[in-house]
Amino acid sequence: MPAVSSSSLPGKTRSTAVATLVATALAAGLLAGASGASAAELRIHDIQGSTRISPLVGQRVTDVSGIVTGVRTYGSSRGFWIQAPDSETDADPATSEGVFVFTSSTPTVAVGDAVKVSGTVTEFVPGGTSSGNQSLTEISRPTVTVVSSGNALPAPAVLDAGSVPSAYAPDGDPAVGGSINGLALRPEEYALDRYESLEGMNVRVDDARVVGATDPFSELWVTVKPREHANRRGGTVYGSYDSQNTGRIQIQQLTPISQQPFPRANVGDLLSGTTEGPLDFNQFGGYTLTARTVGTVVDGGLEREVARGKHRGELAIATYNVENLDPTDPQTKFDALAAAVVENLSSPDIVALEEIQDNNGAKNDGTVAAGETLRRFTAAIAAAGGPAYEWRSIDPQNNKDGGEPGGNIRQVFLFNPERVSFTDRAGGNATTATGVTGEQGRAALTFSPGRVDPANAAWENSRKPLAGEFVFRGRTVFVIANHFGSKGGDEGLTSHHQPPVRSSETKRVRQARSVNTFVKSILDTQADAKVVVLGDINDFEFSATTEALTEGGVLYPAVKSLPPKERYSYVFQGNSQVLDQILTSPSIEDFSYDSVHINAEFADQNSDHDPQLLRFRP
Structure with missing residues (x-):
């Protein structure tokens, strides 16, 4: 989830958002006078008011005095901040004594200048009103007079x-x-x-x-x-x-x-x-x-974690979002990700990868095959001292699975053939669903690898789950790799709606129900089947998405086996949180789970996700 600097916001977005918010505020009756103050007496706290919307939004103000406390000279949000001198503050803790002056061009004032500003009071919503963001009170289209320079700044x-x-x-x-x-x-x-x-x-x-x-x-x-x-x-x-x-x-x-x-x-x-x-x-x-x-x-001395090696008889399964890996990436990225698989994850038997792109990455020319991406990655793993992994996947339809246009991201299984075997059942493709059949009382997939429920509208413009049948020491394990819809479109935690609107959750819940139904079909055929559902679920362990995945007790979120303070795979806006998960069917009773922290907490990242690792004896 890459961020974008607020200084890159276009002017068109700014003006549209201001006009919309003014109309909304008028309709809601939020606009009023400035507590009876005349234009000549207006202070910054009169402009800010005691709610989030200025009581003077849309009005012209004259000779508002303040000390310049900061100047932004770059980007499209150029301007400066002023704060009232101590002699002009009020006693109300709810009313701010500072305000941003939006100049659009490079300001000519300096920190410490005492100024008088005339202009129009506006409420700018970063990202536009559809984002749900709160607004920033500003004085726009300003006329600025510098009264004096070198003044002491108001105490912070x-x-x-x-x-x-x-x-x-x-x-x-x-x-x-x-x-x-x-x-x-x-x-x-x-x-x-x-x-x-x-x-x-x-x-x-x-x-x-x-x-x-x-x-x-x-x-x-x-x-x-x-x-x-x-x-x-x-x-x-x-x-x-x-x-x-x-x-x-x-x-x-x-x-x-x-x-x-x-x-x-x-x-x-x-x-x-x-x-x-x-x-x-x-x-x-x-x-x-x-x-x-x-x-x-x-320096706090943070180090990347190293997972322990497998104990005798343990099957090790990992999930790792490798963040749009494709052959146009530098070899250093392949090598770093490979070293993580070998050194930090101790070469799992099965690795479910998310965000493997096609053979030419974001070039949007109809290419969907990813063999070159996977050859380079598995070669890098072998060069790092890891096993000679084989892979299984299904190429998506061009530009039908979301993600970067032209990239055609998909899930892929890597597996170590010296430790596990893959049960190939031919016929799976981008649009045909794998099913479940019974063979002498044991469950089996009709296609392996195969896609789960790809025609379901829940997967429109999203990655379809990849199911595979593995054998470890004579025992079958079903693995379903996922990359659910992103949180794009959700309102931020600082939204003016409280609680914020999580609009993307609806789609993920539908996706979770689709996977849950498929797992039930396996367990209905074989009650003690070993099923592992894993991947970038793009949602928390306490979310409605996880509730839908686990409905009926068919799956357990293995991350809940960790102490609450150790449950995270991603860091967003300072929150360490769960997005990547591994869930297990009831017959997988004893397991060891590890969220291996090697990326999300570091400025130097090879991916923005931490891999997850499950070990158990089938």
Whole structure:
């Protein structure tokens, strides 16, 4: 799930979002006067108001005074932040004393300037109103007068464990679709209200632990609550929709990377010292400290995990999302992924791969075969000292399985023929469903490899499950590799809808029911069949998707065998969370499960997912 920097948002998106939000606010009756203040007396807190929507949105304001606390000179969201001098603040903790001035072109002011700004009050929704994001109060189309320079900045508001409430957000108002936009801010009760009450203001964090590694867009996440759902590797675990991690905040810097490198940090590192700057709100992270000053990274010593080797008689099965692997990738990526299979996963007997692309990657020319991708990968594994893996897969129809256009991602089985055998049953293809038949009281697939229920509308523009029949020491194991629909389209945790709308979940639940039905057909034929369902499920162990997968007790999420604080395979916006899973049928009673943390917590990643490993004696 790659992010995009908020500074890349196009101007068209900005203007459209502003117009839509103004219309919505007018219809909802959220616009009012500025508490009786005349135009000559307007202060920043009058513009911000005590809800998320300015009471002056759409109105012209004149000579609003403030001290410049930050200047953004690049991207399409160019502008600067101003904050009221101490003499002009009010006593209401719900009303912010800072605001962003959107100039569109490079600002000509400097930090420390005292200015007067005239312009139009707007509410900009990063990503557009359909994103569900909260809006950012701005003054747009400004006229700016510099009154003096070199002024001291307003003292920063400190974000720490004591100042950010433990409750995340109020429930949205059902009368307006579950939105919290019109609710009075209660910054002493709710974390989102606390952040909103500081929107545009100078804020500071000190000695904060990194919970989301530096990404390609020069962003990282810290927590201001060191004890909040912390795990042994330094992350913050996301374990429930009802228990949000309120201390997370994204860090960017105001200075362009060309002028000042952004620090590279892993989860568990310390952002030591002071990180200070205006509090922004952007599309891909919500509340973001846009730092004038960034602390120093202190290495926390995080190391990549190495799974133990197989015990005698154990079958080892892994799942690994290799993030759009194709022959156009550098050999270094193949080698790094191969080394992970051999060294970190200890060469599993079976590896289910997700996101194997076709032989020319994203080139959209009708190619669907992936033999060259798999030859390079298995050769790299052998060169790293691993087994000579064979593979089985089914080529998809061109551009029918989602993912990067032209890439034709699919699931693939790798297996070590010296340890396991694959039962080939010919006839499987992209559109024909494999079924289950009985052979002397034992279940068997009609096609192996075969696709599960590919004509089901649940799999439209999504990867179809791949089923295979393996034999280990004379015992059959059915393996079903999956890559469920992504969370794209879901609202972020900082949405103005609370709880946020998870629109993508509907499709994954339907996919889960399809797989659940197929597993039931195996178990109805052979009650003690060994079935392993695995892959990038793109959903949490506590989600409705997992509930649908396990319905009727046909599967058990093996990740639940781990302590709650060890349950994660992915880090998103500072939340260590489960996306990749392995589930087992009831006859697999004793197993060892490991989420092998080698990617998600690191700035230097070979994939954005951590592989999962199951070991058991069939």
